[in-house]
Amino acid sequence: MNKLLIPALLSALILGCSSTPVPDENGAPVESRTGGSGSGVAPVVAGGVDANGLPRELTDPKSKLAQRSIYFDLDKYDVKDEYKDLVAAHAKYLVDHRGFKVLLQGNTDERGSREYNLSLGQKRADAVKRSLVLLGAKEDQVESVSLGEEKPKNAGHDESAWAENRRADILYKGADGRGEF
Amino acid sequence: MHKISRRLFLVFALAASALAQAQLSIEITGAGASRIPVAIADFLGDATASRIVTATVRSDLERSGLFKLVDTTGAALDENTSINHADWRGKGADALAAGSIGRSPDGRMEARFRLYDTQKAVSLGGAAYVTSNEMLRAAGHRIADYIYEKLTGEKGVFSTRIAYVVKARGQFLLQIADADGQGAATALTSTEPIISPVWSPDGSKLAYVSFEKKKPVIYVHSIASGQRHIVANFKGSNSAPAWSPDGRRLAVVLSKDGNSQIYAVNADGSGLQRLTQSAGIDTEPRYAPDGSSIFFTSDRGGSPQIYQVAANGGEARRVSFEGSYNVSPRPSPDGKMLAFITRREGRFQLAAMDLATRQVQVLTDSHKDESPSFAPNSRMILIATEVGGRGVLSAVSSDGRIKQRLSVAAGDVREPAWGPFYQ
Numbered sequence: 274m275n276k277l278l279i280p281a282l283l284s285a286l287i288l289g290c291s292s293t294p295v296p297d298e299n300g301a302p303v304e305s306r307t308g309g310s311g312s313g314v315a316p317v318v319a320g321g322v323d324a325n326g327l328p329r330e331l332t333d334p335k336s337k338l339a340q341r342s343i344y345f346d347l348d349k350y351d352v353k354d355e356y357k358d359l360v361a362a363h364a365k366y367l368v369d370h371r372g373f374k375v376l377l378q379g380n381t382d383e384r385g386s387r388e389y390n391l392s393l394g395q396k397r398a399d400a401v402k403r404s405l406v407l408l409g410a411k412e413d414q415v416e417s418v419s420l421g422e423e424k425p426k427n428a429g430h431d432e433s434a435w436a437e438n439r440r441a442d443i444l445y446k447g448a449d450g451r452g453e454f
Numbered sequence: 455m456h457k458i459s460r461r462l463f464l465v466f467a468l469a470a471s472a473l474a475q476a477q478l479s480i481e482i483t484g485a486g487a488s489r490i491p492v493a494i495a496d497f498l499g500d501a502t503a504s505r506i507v508t509a510t511v512r513s514d515l516e517r518s519g520l521f522k523l524v525d526t527t528g529a530a531l532d533e534n535t536s537i538n539h540a541d542w543r544g545k546g547a548d549a550l551a552a553g554s555i556g557r558s559p560d561g562r563m564e565a566r567f568r569l570y571d572t573q574k575a576v577s578l579g580g581a582a583y584v585t586s587n588e589m590l591r592a593a594g595h596r597i598a599d600y601i602y603e604k605l606t607g608e609k610g611v612f613s614t615r616i617a618y619v620v621k622a623r624g625q626f627l628l629q630i631a632d633a634d635g636q637g638a639a640t641a642l643t644s645t646e647p648i649i650s651p652v653w654s655p656d657g658s659k660l661a662y663v664s665f666e667k668k669k670p671v672i673y674v675h676s677i678a679s680g681q682r683h684i685v686a687n688f689k690g691s692n693s694a695p696a697w698s699p700d701g702r703r704l705a706v707v708l709s710k711d712g713n714s715q716i717y718a719v720n721a722d723g724s725g726l727q728r729l730t731q732s733a734g735i736d737t738e739p740r741y742a743p744d745g746s747s748i749f750f751t752s753d754r755g756g757s758p759q760i761y762q763v764a765a766n767g768g769e770a771r772r773v774s775f776e777g778s779y780n781v782s783p784r785p786s787p788d789g790k791m792l793a794f795i796t797r798r799e800g801r802f803q804l805a806a807m808d809l810a811t812r813q814v815q816v817l818t819d820s821h822k823d824e825s826p827s828f829a830p831n832s833r834m835i836l837i838a839t840e841v842g843g844r845g846v847l848s849a850v851s852s853d854g855r856i857k858q859r860l861s862v863a864a865g866d867v868r869e870p871a872w873g874p875f876y877q
Binding site for chain 1: 824
């Protein structure tokens with residue numbers, strides 16, 4: 274069942290990628306469908322997929338969409354201005370790729386009640402979700418959940434570690450169900 | 455279903471290897487003001503078995519902080535020996551227990567004992583417990599419970615069990631141990647966090663939150679069979695389960711409708727009902743022991759505080775007022791007190807409120823207390839705290855006087871839950 278679906282989905286993915294403008298700096302071409310660049314033929318770069326089966330533009334470090342973390346101030350859950358562009362880029366991707374889904378994971382620093390922090394992390398993920406939906410992502414493309422204080426990015430116990438841990442992460446899943454969650 | 459049972463098989467295979475390094479050790483860091491002097495004579499009979507039972511009874515009573523052990527060197531007594539009460543009074547003992555271990559007709563061990571009040575020179579009664587060799591410590595706990603109840607007037611908790619989560623080498627282990635930290639067994643191993651375990655009132659199941667699906671999902675796990683099922687896996691986060699006193703329902707926190715709110719659900723996941731309606735965070739529900747109301751944490755007033763609402767919802771009433779951060783409410787099983795975590799000058803400390811007078815007492819001087827859990831007799835509160843940068847468990851008496859620390863050699867211990875009375 275899965276085996277039959279993969280070629281169809283792969284080609285859907287490739288079509289999907291080439292239909293949106295791919296930034297020049299977006300990663301090494303994995304496959305060139307033109308097989309050469311004869312004069313008058315614009316080379317088309319198919320993005321290819323990474324180990325999770327996701328288009329490389331989502332994971333290539335040179336792509337803006339590879340930036341998946343939004344940081345928050347202490348006890349706050351509003352998306353700061355400096356992250357508006359990043360959220361907009363992800364919203365656009367979801368608008369252009371309706372088969373794709375994201376899981377937003379809210380996180381907090383380690384101080385205080387685990388369960389209360391879980392709810393606080395939920396508020397952070399919800400704030401990002403609201404922005405994405407406002408910018409055109411569909412409700413059913415976006416799920417916001419919380420990891421509370423349970424999955425610190427930085428295991429330290431000082432302000433710089435805590436700042437790194439007050440965060441919402443964006444995880445992607447493709448139309449074929451493969452991805453990061 | 456298949457998937458779950460396969461995963462569980464792996465879990466149990468892993469559990470065996472993790473067991474050795476995850477034994478809890480207990481250290482007593484404070485004792486009661488006046489302790490009852492009690493003499494526990496060495497049990498007679500099978501020497502090895504007697505040593506185990508005698509040592510278990512003694513360490514249970516001593517660890518409680520309510521008893522002082524009187525030296526019994528040289529005494530050879532069993533449950534049938536006639537007692538010279540004046541002698542024992544002379545040694546300073548207010549009470550004396552003497553017993554023996556023998557073989558019961560079916561080949562198992564039988565621990566028999568009698569307890570005496572040396573002041574009144576009377577027997578306070580006695581009992582016999584039949585047990586397998588592996589369960590001799592359990593017999594010791596039962597004897598200690600008997601002595602504790604006869605001498606203090608309240609039920610002992612030495613035969614109870616505790617659950618907690620160990621984080622070690624990137625793994626999370628949900629463990630169950632005897633109340634003295636011995637006999638730890640791993641119920642669940644995961645590479646993702648496990649939080650908020652709570653015992654069903656009959657002690658046969660745990661509800662908890664596992665992140666194994668990359669998000670918080672609530673499970674109910676039958677301890678003896680290892681079978682488990684999902685109670686709540688709605689869109690968003692599912693967390694903070696709390697059993698109703700009859701064990702039929704769970705209060706849970708779901709964010710499916712846009713914000714962490716409190717719902718009630720049957721233990722099989724059916725019959726969902728929303729209980730709170732607020733624009734803020736509502737979480738950490740706990741049923742009052744009579745089942746009529748629920749204590750919970752909410753930031754509806756601007757800062758996290760403790761509130762109380764009827765068990766089927768309605769208007770909430772604020773319970774905590776001092777300070778800007780009061781969370782994790784836990785009513786005592788006798789309904790008289792409320793334990794919670796309060797932030798004072800940046801330190802998170804265990805506090806207890808007398809529900810009749812609303813007086814609050816801070817019980818610890820630590821800085822990172824979390825997740826209080828009452829012993830079923832309401833006398834002790836188990837918390838997670840931090841010592842030397844490591845997560846440990848601490849048991850604190852509800853008057854703050856008696857303190858014990860439970861730690862694991864190679865890992866963080868957190869999320870304690872004290873189980874119900876032995877049934």
